[in-house]
Amino acid sequence: MDAISATQIVKAPKQHLHTFGVTKLNYYVVTEPVYKDLLQGPSESVVREGTVTAQRPAVVTPTYMAHLNGFGEDAHQYFGELARNYGPNSPGILYRYTNEPGEMNIVEGTVGAVAERISERLSDGGNNLSAVIRGVDELWDVSLMKFIFEYTVASIGGNIQELQRERLMHASPDSGIPQAAVDRINALFSEVKAGGNHSDLKRELDRWGIFDKYKDRFLDLFKK
DSSP states (O other): OOHHHHOEEEEOOSSOOOSSSOEEEEEEEEEOOTTGGGOOSSOEEEEEEEEEEEOOOEEEOHHHHHTSTTOOHHHHHHHHHHHHHHOTTOOEEEOOEEEEEEEEEEEESOHHHHHHHHHHHHHHTTOOSEEEEEOOGGGHHHHHHHHHHHHHHHHHHHHHHHHHHTTOSSBOTTTSSBHHHHHHHHHHHHHHHTTOOHHHHHHHHHHHTOHHHHHHHHHHTTOO
């Protein structure tokens, strides 16, 4: 069975991803157990709970993405193509997620009935940042990834509008990179002055390809 086509979102979050903060989302993936054909009695379903955390959406450019670790040669060629077609500092949005799996329980009932029961309980409790997903037991994480992708797509438009309204996707006249990146760099400078790790700041400047512009300011941090 194709896990993607078999995945159904029974309850979607009523709120989109936060533009200016972290989003924590509780999920419940309900599946038929792999041993379903061996059951003699009532139907059973597997319920996997967990939390997906989405970091604040980051404004990035092809130049920035090309300096991130973890991408292969094909990805870097793609970033180069984006830079040539749209400009090295054309803004986009980077979403970062972490998944924290929680409990797994076997409950009585069909997948449809169990999923609806959980959905009703969450809705009655006013939980707007939760999702109930019907998936495939062996590939339940694929079902979760499909949900995350669709949830991200549904949030992008609103995130972009809010970032543009605050002019955070506009290029800074001094550096040419998005204003959101300038704000992030200034915040890192403040963190280093307060005792933070200077390597995080250096890495961010290198990713944007603007260390030379900030070199004197960076070296001043080490003067007593």
